[in-house]
Amino acid sequence: MLFLQSLISGLLTGGVYALAGMGMSMVFGVMNVSNFAHGDLMMLGMYLAYFAFTLLNIDPYLSLVLIIPLAFMFGYVLEKVFINRVIHHPHQNQILLTIGLGLIMSNSALLAFTSDPRILTTSYSSSSFTVFRDVSVSVPLLLSFIITCGITALLYLFLSGTRTGMALRATSQNREAAQLMGINVSRITAIAFGIGTALAAAAGALIAPTYYIHPLAGHSFLLKAFTICVLGGLGSVVGATVGGLIIGVVEALSSVYLSSDWKDVVVFVLFLAVLLFRPQGLFGKKGDQ
Amino acid sequence: MKNAIMNQKLLSIAVAALSLFPLSANAARPVKLGFINSITGKEAQIGENLTNGAAMAVDDMTAKGYAVTVVREDDGGDPKNALAAYEKLVTRDRVIGVVGPYTSGSANVVASRADQYNVPILVPAAAKEEITMKGYRNVFRLNAPANVYSLVLMKAVADFKPKTIAYVYAANDFGVSTVKTAQENALSMGLKEVANEKYQQGQPDYRATLAKVKAANPDLVFLVSYDADAILLMRQAKEIGLSPKAFLGAGAGYTTAQFAQQKDISNLVVSATQWTDDVNWPGASDFGKRYKARFGKEPSYHAACAYEAMRIMIETASKTEDPVKLRTTLKNGSWNGIMGPVRFSDYSGFTNQNNHSMLVQQIQNGSYETVYPAQFSKKNIVYPFRR
Numbered sequence: 288m289l290f291l292q293s294l295i296s297g298l299l300t301g302g303v304y305a306l307a308g309m310g311m312s313m314v315f316g317v318m319n320v321s322n323f324a325h326g327d328l329m330m331l332g333m334y335l336a337y338f339a340f341t342l343l344n345i346d347p348y349l350s351l352v353l354i355i356p357l358a359f360m361f362g363y364v365l366e367k368v369f370i371n372r373v374i375h376h377p378h379q380n381q382i383l384l385t386i387g388l389g390l391i392m393s394n395s396a397l398l399a400f401t402s403d404p405r406i407l408t409t410s411y412s413s414s415s416f417t418v419f420r421d422v423s424v425s426v427p428l429l430l431s432f433i434i435t436c437g438i439t440a441l442l443y444l445f446l447s448g449t450r451t452g453m454a455l456r457a458t459s460q461n462r463e464a465a466q467l468m469g470i471n472v473s474r475i476t477a478i479a480f481g482i483g484t485a486l487a488a489a490a491g492a493l494i495a496p497t498y499y500i501h502p503l504a505g506h507s508f509l510l511k512a513f514t515i516c517v518l519g520g521l522g523s524v525v526g527a528t529v530g531g532l533i534i535g536v537v538e539a540l541s542s543v544y545l546s547s548d549w550k551d552v553v554v555f556v557l558f559l560a561v562l563l564f565r566p567q568g569l570f571g572k573k574g575d576q
Numbered sequence: 577m578k579n580a581i582m583n584q585k586l587l588s589i590a591v592a593a594l595s596l597f598p599l600s601a602n603a604a605r606p607v608k609l610g611f612i613n614s615i616t617g618k619e620a621q622i623g624e625n626l627t628n629g630a631a632m633a634v635d636d637m638t639a640k641g642y643a644v645t646v647v648r649e650d651d652g653g654d655p656k657n658a659l660a661a662y663e664k665l666v667t668r669d670r671v672i673g674v675v676g677p678y679t680s681g682s683a684n685v686v687a688s689r690a691d692q693y694n695v696p697i698l699v700p701a702a703a704k705e706e707i708t709m710k711g712y713r714n715v716f717r718l719n720a721p722a723n724v725y726s727l728v729l730m731k732a733v734a735d736f737k738p739k740t741i742a743y744v745y746a747a748n749d750f751g752v753s754t755v756k757t758a759q760e761n762a763l764s765m766g767l768k769e770v771a772n773e774k775y776q777q778g779q780p781d782y783r784a785t786l787a788k789v790k791a792a793n794p795d796l797v798f799l800v801s802y803d804a805d806a807i808l809l810m811r812q813a814k815e816i817g818l819s820p821k822a823f824l825g826a827g828a829g830y831t832t833a834q835f836a837q838q839k840d841i842s843n844l845v846v847s848a849t850q851w852t853d854d855v856n857w858p859g860a861s862d863f864g865k866r867y868k869a870r871f872g873k874e875p876s877y878h879a880a881c882a883y884e885a886m887r888i889m890i891e892t893a894s895k896t897e898d899p900v901k902l903r904t905t906l907k908n909g910s911w912n913g914i915m916g917p918v919r920f921s922d923y924s925g926f927t928n929q930n931n932h933s934m935l936v937q938q939i940q941n942g943s944y945e946t947v948y949p950a951q952f953s954k955k956n957i958v959y960p961f962r963r
Contacts, residue, residue, distance in 0.1 A: 289791055292816075293784035300781040402620035404804035406838065413841055415815040425783070425815050497811075498780045499804035503618065507778040539784040547785040548747050548774040 292422045293539040299425065301535020302432040303494050307508050308515030308527035309439070310486030316459040316522025317479035318374060320381045324389035326509030328484050330396060332358060332491025333500040337407050347407060347496050348430055354492050355485045362484025366477040374476065389505075396502035404499040412496055431493040438489060439528055442482075446524065455479055459522060514558050520571025529569060533557075606643035607893045610665035611886070612676035612686065617653035618777065619679055621803050622828065622878050626678050626700065628871050629882035632863075637890045644890050647671060651682050658682035659689060666693045672899045673698065673892075675885045678878070680704035680722075680749035690714035695899045696906060700885035701850065701878045704753045708929040716906050716920045718885045719877075720932040722750070725826040725848045726758030726798065730765055732846065732936040732948035733796065733822050736959045742771035742794035742820070744785065744801075744809065751800040754826050758798055770794045777805055783812050790818040797822070801829040810841040814963065821960035822846055831937070831944070833874040839942045844961050846938045846947070850915070851877035855935060855952050857916040884915040 307329060314322045322328075332354055339350035369388060373381045415423040446452040457465040458475045466472045491505070498504065515534055519526025534554055541553040561568065611630055614623035627648075634646055647669045649661035658677040665671045674697045677683045683702035687710070690697050696714045699707060703722040708715060741762050745751035751774065762769065770792040773785045786809070789797065797820045801809060806829030813823075825847035829835060835842050853864030853875070863883060867875040888911050896902040907928065911918040920928040936948035938957055947957040 289787055292787040296781060296783035296787075300783075303780070397616065397620075402616070402624055403834070404621060404807075406804065406807055406834065408838065413811040413814045415817075423816050425812075494780055499808060501804065503620075504778075535781075538779075539781065542773075542775075542784045543788050546774065547782070548776065551776055 288419075288421045289543055290540075291419060293543045294536060295422060295424060296428070297536035297539025298532060299428040299432045299535070300539070301532040302435040303490055303531075304508075304511055304515055304535050305528045305531025306435045306438065306486055306490040306493065307512040308519065308531045309442070309524050310483040310490065311512045312516045312519065312522055312524060312527040313486065314480055314483035315516060316524075317455055318370070318476050319462075320370060320374065321378065321385070321513075322480075322483065323382055323385040323509065324392065325385075325483070325487050325512055326505030326507075327389040327392040327396075328358070328362070328487035328505070329491035329494075329508050330500075330502060330505035331361075331392065332488030333495045333498070333504060334396065334400065334405075335488065336492035336495040337405050337500050340407055340409070347409065347492060348434060351434065351489055351492055354488050358488030359481040359485040361481075361488075363477050363481035365484065366480035370480060371473065371476070389509075393502050393505065400502060402502065404501040404504075406499055407495050409496055425497065427496045431497070434493060435490075438486070439524075442486075442524060451475075451478065514554065517568055518558060518561050520568025523568065523570040526568055526570030606645045607890070607897060608645045608647065608669065608671045609886075609889055609893055610647050610649065610662070610669065610671040610674040610676075612649045612651055612658055612661045612665070612674060612678075612682070613882075614653040614678045614682070615648075615650035617651075619653040619802060621832075622876065623653075623678055625876045625879040626676075626882035628867065629875065629879035630675065630886040632867065632870070632879075633883045633886035633890065637887060642890050642894050644894070646886075649676075651677050651679075653679055653682070655679075655681045655685040659685050662686045662689065662697070663693070666695045671695065672897065673889050673902050675700060675882070675889050678702060680707070680753065683707050684749065687712055687715040694903075696903045698885045698889050698906070701881040702750075704749045705757065705926075706753070708926045711927050713927075714903055716928040716930075718888070718915065718918060718930050718932070719850045719881050720934045721926070721929065722754040722826075723757035723761070724932070724934045725754050726761050726824075728934045728936050728948065729798070729824040729826065729846065729848045730758075730761050730767075732957060733824070733959060734765060736821070738795035738821055739768060740770045740792075740794045741767045741796040741798055742773070742789045742792055743769070743798050744771075744773045744775065744789060745799065746777050746801050746805065747774045748777065748802075750802070750828065754800045755798070758826075767796070777802065780808075781812075782809055783816055786813050786816045786818050790816055795821045796824055798824045798826065799830065800826045803829050803832075804834075806830050806832075806835055807838055807841070810835075810838070810845065814841050819961065819963060823961060824848075832876055836939050836942055836944055842939050843941065843963075844938060844958050846936060846957065847944075849877045849935050849937055849944075850932065851880040852935055852937055852944060852946050854946055854954070855916070857914055858912060859914045863914045880914055884911075884913050884918065887913060888918065 311325045335354045336347040339345040373384050411426045414426045454470045515530040519530030538550045541550040613626050651658035680702040683699045687707045699717040701719045705721040708717045743755050745755045771789045823845045830847035831849045892905050896905050918930050937944045938947045945955040946953040
């Protein structure tokens with residue numbers, strides 16, 4: 288029972304991790320930029336969901352319809368104004384820029400929304416149902432998981448089936464060749480960053496009903512997203528999905544069978560093992576980074 | 577000759593009067609104090625309570641005629657920043673006394689250096705016992721240390737004869753030291769430990785941990801968490817169906833107004849606190865009202881601790897104007913304010929520790945009611961816990 292309980296809650300939490308990891312992976316794949324503002328973009332998504340709920344009375348899951356396009360536009364503009372300027376610079380410059388942007392976002396949020404954590408309490412916030420006699424499943428977490436699956440499927444279809452999706456993949460594979468083939472690479476990069484931002488904000492909004500909303504809440508997810516990306520293979524969307532689920536399950540199982548205190552250790556040992564034996568990540572291609 | 581004696585007498589009376597009313601003497605040169613707090617970072621929410629409490633103390637004392645400059649420093653909840661802040665305050669700003677830092681981790685590190693610089697610190701609300709257990713001459717603490725948290729909580733439910741206990745606590749100085757002493761107290765009460773779960777703060781999912789605790793089926797669940805982790809843990813405890821005879825929350829996250837508002841998860845949770853506004857210590861309820869009027873929210877015990885610590889520091893520092901004299905005056909003085917009687921004494925291994933009497937409160941229908949000790953409380957504890 289305990290095993291099943293931890294497996295299920297680990298899988299469900301892993302779903303949201305996966306969404307956070309996917310956005311980061313997308314940006315890295317297409318732009319070769321490690322986005323250290325990713326956690327803070329998630330935090331903005333949390334606040335958007337919170338205010339949509341408290342001010343406009345929109346259910347946090349429904350508010351995704353508003354949040355995703357809004358975040359996409361924000362990301363698009365962010366890329367055009369800032370990220371674009373460092374895209375051919377060394378990694379450390381890009382890291383400094385994204386860390387800086389993240390600091391500005393989190394500290395502006397601290398100024399505007401104060402440091403009081405907000406709690407988004409919906410009618411189903413702490414509700415659950417029981418399966419297999421004794422295993423409880425959190426309703427909001429299950430909803431988040433289902434929506435995550437939907438978003439992942441849509442993203443997959445978009446990347447494999449549409450012209451823009453193909454252009455995104457082409458740019459990700461070889462930027463110069465894509466440009467020579469007539470792809471508007473600078474537009475594609477902006478789109479990639481927009482999608483990355485939208486995924487981050489969606490992950491934030493999805494976790495908002497079961498977590499607390501705080502200007503610095505994104506930081507713990509940034510590290511997680513980064514681990515997931517490397518584990519799954521930088522730039523691989525499928526890899527990020529699988530990586531997220533793995534981390535969720537490993538965390539849950541190790542906190543039951545070892546100790547809650549040790550779960551991060553287990554995650555990072557796993558992370559190191561992947562780096563040692565499969566440096567390109569589980570789904571990464573050899574020769575990428 | 578008689579006149580000369582008379583004059584001398586008058587002079588000594590005048591001197592005595594001056595030292596009694598330092599305001600007139602010090603009006604020209606304000607006394608300089610430091611205040612180290614977690615204004616940003618993980619502990620920022622509680623830090624804000626301390627900021628507000630200290631600000632009220634400064635304003636109240638200024639209104640009474642004390643001239644004081646307080647240099648505020650932010651440690652972001654990080655011990656090494658706290659130490660840097662203390663060193664800066666002492667060497668560059670030349671303050672004669674420091675109030676803070678807030679967190680146990682920060683306070684412990686600063687405490688270890690205070691004797692080196694010989695500038696006293698008054699810790700308002702950090703619980704780790706070690707801070708005042710190493711015999712530092714320049715370290716004073718207003719609040720009760722960690723062992724008292726668990727002691728009062730267990731005393732409050734002792735009459736109901738619980739048999740087993742589980743611990744769920746944050747992996748930080750406050751959590752670890754509180755649980756360590758709780759285990760000693762539990763042992764002397766004959767409670768059997770059935771689960772011990774230390775968790776990393778800020779995680780979104782504690783369900784697996786809580787499911788493990790549920791499987792152990794404890795009578796008491798003893799929790800130590802900061803901030804919103806408390807809400808998250810209790811929410812997921814409800815989901816999982818963890819329902820012991822009592823949830824005992826040691827301070828911090830279980831004593832905020834926000835936690836009490838989450839009625840469906842927080843009702844009947846018992847917690848230990850340094851202060852409530854319905855206790856009969858002088859000025860306590862008045863402080864609660866004024867705080868609420870000024871900042872638009874209920875003060876936590878941290879606000880009261882910071883207020884009283886700052887008030888004592890300003891009063892004493894104005895009298896002495898010198899770090900060494902300040903130390904001896906703090907050591908020998910006694911006060912009575914919103915935190916009840918205060919005296920920094922040496923007892924059972926502690927040095928310069930105020931033997932503060934803690935209170936136990938229970939959330940009943942969305943508000944905190946003091947339920948223990950009996951002489952301070954109007955309501956009875958509800959046991960066992962039920963949803």
